[in-house]
Amino acid sequence: MPSIFEHEAWGRKRWERMRKRARHKEVSFTILWDDIVHMRLSTPDCLCCGRTLDYGPDDTDARAELDEHTPGLGYVQGNTGFLCKHCNSRKGASPLAEYQKTLYLNGAQSTSVLPKE
Secondary structure (H helix, E strand, C coil): CCCCCCCHHHHHHHHHHHHHHHHHHCCCECCCHHHHHHHHHHCCECCCCCCECECCCCCCCCEEEEEECCCCCCECCCCEEEEEHHHHHHHCCCCHHHHHHHHHHCCCCCCCCCCCC
8 A cells, every 4th residue: 555655764754853853852742653644634735824735855845844833832732733844934933823823914825724713
């Protein structure tokens, strides 16, 4: 059965790097590979801008990157998801909801992911 990742070995290496990064940042990392697969299936588009995510090894603005939505809470269920490289780098250390509101206020294309207040 083919992998849902075109480049599964590459995806697993990135997942392992994120685990090491979390250890270095001293935050929790409880996301399993199966969680990554589930998020991949349920997140074809960036949670911020709506662009179709690229789950391959190419270094493009659309490359999928695992995001810690609220910095400091760790890579745990409910605080982790995929953003495109462009949005993840612009979001920086801001909470996801704050960055999404900024996009919305600046007229971003995708507003379907704004948190309900």
